[in-house]
Amino acid sequence: GSTIGANIVGVVIMPIVLFFSLNRNGGAGDNRGWFWFAFIVALLGVLTVLAVAFGTHEIESDLRKNTEKTGFKDVLKVLTKNDQLMAIALSYVLYTTGISILNASELYYFTYILGHAAQFSILGTINTIVGLLSVSLFPQLAGKLNRRNLFFACIAVMLCGIGLFSVAGTSLALVLIAAELFFIPQPLVFLVVLMIITDCVEYGQWKLGHRDEALTLSVRPLLDKFGGAISNLVIGAAAVAAGMTTGATADSITKAGAISFKLHVFALPFVLIVLSSLVFFFRVKLTEEKHAEIVEELERTWGHEFIDDKVETDGGLSISAPISGELLALSQVADPVFASEGLGKGFAIKPSDGCVYAPFDAMVRQVFTTRHAVGLVSEDGIVLLIHIGIGTVKLKGTGFVSYVVEGQHVKKGDKLIEFWDPVIQKAGLDDTVIVTVTNSHVFNDFVIKPTPGTSLQAGDTVLTLK
Structure with missing residues (x-):
């Protein structure tokens, strides 16, 4: 679902913008087109939020009637004492910031480097199809390689994609190959991280003596939002430094501006993803086998709190x-x-x-x-x-x-x-x-x-x- 949701935007964004634009502006559209694209996104956002709010029904439970309040200090205590949750969170925030920067830069690349913003829909379509195939392969790959090895294999492919992307220039074929090498592993890494964070629930219960499921599982979306916010900051600065502002076209971007843009959107993500891998390698130790041992131990101690x-x-x-x-x-x-x-x-x-x-x-x-x-x-x-x-x-x-x-x-x-x-x-x-x-x-x-x-x-x- 998230794979389709994320990539369908890449398919429809430029057709919608150009449909509503009075001036095609070299294929980049004008303010009128971008306004209506933003309006459609906002409208769909409001409607789907309302659908979730009114369509989701909680299961009544005595445990959920607990009136004990969790303060901010309690939240920090859970996060800091669950060392594996902290480790995977640090690794993931570096990773998601890196991929968010490069993913957000691709439309700029198609508009101001390739000079064909409409071709961005090709990439969005390929990503949607390939992303679904990638997700479907996760159980088999994780079973054969284990999650840890799968993570590093995906990172290696992504780094190759960044390297090829940085030298692809104006070749659409090379750009698409590089973008796919960078994108294909992303759904797999997402699932690896999601599984490890989920396992941190039992790890925290084993180490701290109580379950903090809601807090633990809320970490991943928080980090995605943080990474997205940082990427907006970086892309904004990169676009301004490269001269990719209103009225600019591919022909108006100087060689120095293109180099400045590439340093922002290729070098920085490369460094962040490498740092993420180092944190994962040295700090994340919660394997499938370790989690199974923890669950077995929790089973053997379950019910002791009720025996008296x-x-x-x-x-x-x-x-x-x-x-x-x-x-x-x-x-x-x-x-x-x-x-x-x-x-x-x-x-x-x-x-x-x-x-x-x-x-x-x-x-x-x-x-x-x-x-x-x-x-x-x-x-x-x-x-x-x-x-x-x-x-x-x-x-x-x-x-x-x-x-x-x-x-x-x-x-x-x-x-x-x-x-x-x-x-x-x-x-x-x-x-x-x-x-x-x-x-x-x-x-x-x-x-x-x-x-x-x-x-x-x-x-x-x-x-x-x-």
């Missing part, structure tokens, strides 16, 4: 099977931590389908980003972890769909998660669904009625507690 909560009941409590399949004793599970009841007593099920349902009325207290586990707290105080498979954190959510969010109330039988078992089996992983009561120590009686090997249907009573 009071359990309110006058009689027995029951837990039903969250999924259909064959009942297994917890000791039969291949994971030694679960098998030794290190995460609480419970049971396991060898699934016969891929639908996980709520075993009782509860509040969803944690949905892991990899979607292979969910933490519930019942209205009576039972703290329950449902974990799908062993080692499935490595799948990074592939093959899993979550139907709930944190803070959501669910009724017994509501669908929580759906997974595609062939994905787990193809990865050579165990698909056993493990159910543990994190606060099982507060119960005197912990009785599993069916014997291991019994075939169950989702909703059948498995466990009673007193």
